[in-house]
Amino acid sequence: MAEQDKPDNSDENTLDRIKTGAFERNVALTRMGVGAGAKIAGHTVRNFFRSGESRDEANRNFYRSQARELADELGRLKGSVMKAGQMLSLYGQYFLPEEAVEVLASLQDNTPAVAWSFVEPQLIDALGERTIAKLDIQRKPIAAASLGQAHLATIKATGEQVVVKIQYPGVASAIDTDIRTLSRLISATRLAPKALDLTDVFNELRDMLVRECDYVQERRFTETFHERLSGNPRFIVPKVYPEFCAQRVLTTRYEPGYSVASKEVQALSQARRNALANAFAELFVTEFFDWKLVQTDPHFGNYRVRIDPEGENDQIVTLDFGATRNFQNSFVESYGKIVRGSLQGNRKEVAQGVLEIGLMSGDTPRDFLEGFADLTELIVEPFRKPFDPLVPERLYTPGGAYRFGDTDLPARVGQTAALKMMSRHFRIPPQEIIFLHRRIGGVLVTLKTLRAELRLHSLLKPHLGLS
Structure with a gap:
């Protein structure tokens, strides 16, 4: 049995039960909402007497505190409301304070057993x-x-x-109530802008929870x-x-099997880690472009590595297909235009794909579309040809493989997005984009964890008609 698969035989973190009734779950969250209202009032009064810089710091601390309290309560309740909190962190990057997204994203599935x-x-x-x-x-x-x-x-x-x-008993039947309560709670804690209508976001969260149950x-x-x-x-x-x-x-x-981050996997040779990483990447490309059926949850617990004692044929164990999604042909084709256009510097094709998917509308200003193209051209960096001049030279091996272990791409993407994507013209992406990007992000994190050195341009060539 692999190290991370051994059951925890202690009772220290075991819950006797979880709150499954609509009434008791509502009481817990409503109590928190009332407390949040009082804290908001106090924070507003105190801010009146603060300077600009002090006020900004106080706001960041306040958002972090409110989000932490919310996350703690969701973790105790478990069930659909906790899962909704996890999913909300994916959407939240487009409208919640950075501090709140960071806290909600920490709501991982390694919770106490019942x-x-x-x-x-x-x-x-x-x-x-x-x-x-x-x-x-x-x-x-x-x-x-x-x-x-x-x-x-x-x-x-x-x-x-x-x-x-x-x-867990009662989880599926509590979805509607949990989503309504969470929606009210996000409003009560002032974590989302007051004028922003999140009805569609919470409807999508509900649909996703129904599928996962x-x-x-x-x-x-x-x-x-x-x-x-x-x-x-x-x-x-x-x-x-x-x-x-x-x-x-x-x-x-x-x-x-072993976790990707385990010392056993990390100790494998560069060639073996490269082979595993290439398999991870190839599986995703196959799922999206060929099958149009993608397992969108990249949680490390959903993948294991079966190490071959002979050192020849290490394997990847894939688990948990509850978050699997079908993608329409039209979506895959339009998304392919964005990727191909970004790799080839064809901004007209990028704009066409963006409009078809619904990320922006036909009246989006040209300078904003250009800013989005800047971002996508950066995101596809690991998939460029060897020694592409747009990629920092230090990220290539002498043989032209991209060094995932040394890349600072996520930080550069975040900086570029903050500079170029703050606009009323950018819409909260549809759920297809949200969950596709969750899986892509998971693949890239896995390749970085494996410290892989790969040439991935060839993986996309047959699907996008690249040279």
Whole structure:
């Protein structure tokens, strides 16, 4: 068993239960909203007596404090409202204070587990006692997240080790109430601009949560990826066991491995890390351009590395397909125009793709479109040809591979975006962009963690008609 896959056998961080009733969840969040209102009033009065620089610093501290309090409460409640908080951080970069986005983004899925006595009734209700009796289930989970937790089990008849993923009781039925409450709370804490209508954002959050709570759909996506990657020796997708699956329960083969950031993976040779990194990148490109079906959650826990003791064929284990999304042909083609135009310096093609996707409208000023093109030409840096003059020379190896371990690209992108993208003409991107970029960002973080040295231009050539 890999180091990071060992269950935590302590009870220190185990919750007896989570608040699942609409009333008790509303009480918890409403109490926080009232407290936030009082703090806002006090902060406003104190700001009246502060100088400009002091006021700015006080505002930053205030936003950070409000967001931390919100994040702490969401973490205690778990369920859909916590997952919504995580997702909100993705949208929030376009309208929330930087301090608030940073705090909400910290709402990761390594949350305390819930006691077996709380989740067992959900399992019995979903599968029935006769079916459950075929399994020997460990009561301590091997992983706990916002929507559910996973338990290691053995099929008694065959000895196969499986993972039983159980959704927390009441999570799916609380989505509507949680989204409404979170919307009111964001307003009460003054984290979002008062005049900004976030109705569409919260509607999209609701739709995404409904999909992630549907384990029948996740089962289908898991089976699809298992089938499509079954002939590729570089990847492992867990087998699904339909007999032990239901709307709120998903059972798959246990596939251990090491985290990308583990010391075991980090100790691999440059060539082996490059091979893993190239596989990560190639999988994403295949998902988007060929399958138009993308697993959009890049959380490190969703990927494991199976190290080959012979040192020849390390493999990537891919897990958790709840955030998988289909993309329309038209979207992929339009997005391809942005990428191709950015790589070739064709700003007319970039603008065409941007308008087709809906990031901007037809009356967007030319200087703003130019600023956006500056940004996209920077973002595609790792995919340029070797020794491209637009890429800092220090980021190339003598052989022309891009040094992901040394890149400061995220900082440069952030600076460029802050300078060029603050405009009423820029719209909050549609969810397709938000979640596609979440996966792209995850791929780049993985390549940096692996300290990869790669030439990725060739990966895009067949999909974009590049020379």
